[in-house]
Amino acid sequence: GAVVSQHPSRVICKSGTSVKIECRSLDFQATTMFWYRQFPKQSLMLMATSNEGSKATYEQGVEKDKFLINHASLTLSTLTVTSAHPEDSSFYICTGVGGMNTEAFFGQGTRLTVV
Amino acid sequence: AQKVTQAQTEISVVEKEDVTLDCVYETRDTTYYLFWYKQPPSGELVFLIRRNSFDEQNEISGRYSWNFQKSTSSFNFTITASQVVDSAVYFCALSDDKIIFGKGTRLHILP
Numbered sequence: 670g671a672v673v674s675q676h677p678s679r680v681i682c683k684s685g686t687s688v689k690i691e692c693r694s695l696d697f698q699a700t701t702m703f704w705y706r707q708f709p710k711q712s713l714m715l716m717a718t719s720n721e722g723s724k725a726t727y728e729q730g731v732e733k734d735k736f737l738i739n740h741a742s743l744t745l746s747t748l749t750v751t752s753a754h755p756e757d758s759s760f761y762i763c764t765g766v767g768g769m770n771t772e773a774f775f776g777q778g779t780r781l782t783v784v
Numbered sequence: 785a786q787k788v789t790q791a792q793t794e795i796s797v798v799e800k801e802d803v804t805l806d807c808v809y810e811t812r813d814t815t816y817y818l819f820w821y822k823q824p825p826s827g828e829l830v831f832l833i834r835r836n837s838f839d840e841q842n843e844i845s846g847r848y849s850w851n852f853q854k855s856t857s858s859f860n861f862t863i864t865a866s867q868v869v870d871s872a873v874y875f876c877a878l879s880d881d882k883i884i885f886g887k888g889t890r891l892h893i894l895p
Contacts, residue, residue: 703883711888712875713829760827764883773819773883775829 671697673765677775682753682783688742689781690748692763693705697774698743699765704736719746753783785810790886793885797866798894805861805889807876813837818859819877820850823888829875835859866893 672695682688691703699721705713717733719725719740727733734756737749746765750757762778787810794894797803809818820832833843833851843850847864863870873891 705885710890713885715884718882758821762829766883773830773836773879775821775831778827778829780827 670767671695671774672697673735673763673774674701675763675779677779678777679780680782681690683780684754684783685752687749687751688753688781690761690763690781691748692746692748693703693763694744694765694774697765697767699746699767700743701766701776702737702738702740702746703764703766703769703773704746704761707762713762714750742761750781753781757781757784758783786878786880787885788876790874790876790885790889793887793888794862794890794892796892796894797860799868800865802864803861803866803891803893805860805874805876805891807861807886809859809876809878811856811878811880814853815880817879818852819875819879819883820859820861821875821877821885823873823875832861832874843874855867863891868893868895 674693676691682710684761686780704716707713715728715741716726716731717725725738760780763776764773766773789808816837818835822830840852849862851860873890875888875890878884
C-alpha cells in the first residue's frame with residue numbers, strides 16, 4: 670500500500686534552535702497533509718491542515734509562526750518547529766490523504782526532545 | 785462539530801477473553817469515514833480499518849470485528865480471544881474534512 674515516509678524518527682535539539690520534520694508521500698500524491706502532535710499518554714491533536722500549494726490552516730491555539738508548515742509539492746510537506754523550547758517536546762506525526770475522504774496514510778512519527 | 789468519544793480510558797482483561805472498545809462520534813456531514821488505529825509502545829500508528837458512512841455492514845478480520853451502528857453513531861471494535869500482543873492504545877478516528885481522533889483506549893492484555 671501507499672506509504673508516507675517521515676524523517677527524522679528521533680531528534681534531540683537545544684532550546685532556541687529550529688527543527689525541520691519532513692513527510693514524503695511515496696506511490697501517491699498527497700493533496701492534503703495533516704500534522705498532529707501527541708504528548709505522552711494523550712491523543713493525537715490536530716495542529717494544522719495543509720493543501721498543496723496553499724497556506725496551511727492551523728487549529729485554534731497552534732501558533733502558526735512557531736510551527737511553519739510548507740506543502741510545496743504533492744509529495745512533500747515539512748513542519749519546522751522554530752525556536753524550540755522544552756515544552757515543544759512531543760511526538761509529531763503527519764498523515765497524507767490523496768483526496769477527499771480517501772484513506773489516510775500516516776508517517777512513522779518524529780519524537781522531538783528539546784533540551 | 786466533529787467529535788469522537790472513547791469513553792474507556794483503560795481496560796485490562798486476561799488473555800483469551802473477548803474485549804470490546806467503544807467509539808461514539810458526532811458529525812454534521814452525511815459523508816464521512818471512520819477509522820480504527822492501533823498504537824503499540826513503539827509509537828507508530830497501525831491502520832486497522834476504514835469504513836465509510838454508507839456502509840453499515842459489520843466487518844470481521846480474523847480475531848477483530850467491527851460493529852457500525854449509524855443510528856447510535858457508534859463504531860465499536862471487538863477483539864476475540866485476546867492475546868498479549870494486542871496490548872496497545874487503540875484510537876478511533878473520524879474523517880470528514882479533517883481527521884479527528886478520540887482520546888484512545890489503553891488496552892492491557894494480562895497473561
